[in-house]
Amino acid sequence: MSKKNWPLWEIFIRSKQGLNHKHVGSLHAVNSEMAIENARDVYTRRQEGVSIWVVESVHITASNPDASEELFEPATDKVYRHPTFYDLPDEVKHM
């Protein structure tokens, strides 16, 4: 690990019990312990977090924005996945 920069980590914070972790940004650290402590100092100075996840940026695979149309195409013509596709009379309650 003799590069000029420490590895880059993506930081995810759970702000409150019951919520999911959200991506908040990145930082450099030499290992996961340091990444967590740095994330605590950079992203939770005002009690914004109850839990931190750190992932080395190289381990994140992102879908290609240029291929978004093809990737998400299957859902575009499946309107029957939505409740409004189904016709029910008004008398049916709680549905």
Place this chain on the structure above:
Amino acid sequence: MTDARQLSLEENFQGKIDREIKIEPKDWMPEKYRRTLIRQISQHAHSEIVGMLPEGNWITRAPSLRRKLGLLAKVQDEAGHGLYLYSACETLGVERDTLLDQLHTGKAKYSSIFNYPTTTWADIGAIGWLVDGAAIMNQVPICRCSFGPYARAMVRVCKEESFHQRQGFEILLTLSKGTDAQREMLQDAVNRWWLPSVMMFGPPDADSPNTAQSMKWKIKRFTNDDLRQKFVDVSVEQAKILGVTLPDPDLKWNEERGHYDFGEINWDEFWEVVKGNGPCNKQRLDARRKAHNEGAWVREAAMAYADKQEQREAAPFSKVA
């Protein structure tokens, strides 16, 4: 790439901007958009880090524990802001050491306001009130800029910045109710920090060639002169509460415009400071280079330690040199 394809990509890109669809790091973007953002975001980050220096100067001499806590927290926040911005900048495909080299070699700029000295405690109050005030006015619109990571970083920054301005104003309010010497110190600081703060918004629109493109790409949402006028209007009212006179004899309410008129700005000083001839330019860069060089052993030791730990975990029973 054919010209037709390039044109179609640029049209799609501009279409997204026009429809307020955010641009994210891996989206196609014109090379000039990428380079403009790298320059602007990194210089914004450098400004935060260098901005820690004039205020750090007074941490050991803050007049009370409350003041020391507030100032420490503010300076710590500025470090954090620099880090949010470096992080946003790096999403555009540039590495941290490249950005730091640009700062340390003088290739990159940072906000020229930080090239002024903090000679009295009142300067700390003036910085909070005026410099952070101007920064907030600049930064709030950027929360809606077209580039996702920059906009999101600005949202965090703006949330934190409001305590900075209140801290500064509270310092000045305390001085304004104090002894004659304290009130003189307050007026003296305002005399020195007013004009440089007004100049923080950059040259007049007519002399700002990049503004049109930045506004078309929604990196910039308001012009320099618009923001400057807003700042003056707001600050004049706040100055009345402090009982200070702003050092501009031409400041006058203009009923017709619904704004305060202010004096013609002599931009020579601004350009001199930008060129490197301000009171503290050399000091600031020297301090940053020194910190970076003297911290090299810490960075190397941390990496060596992490490597050693990794090797130990991989082969727990082998000897590690």
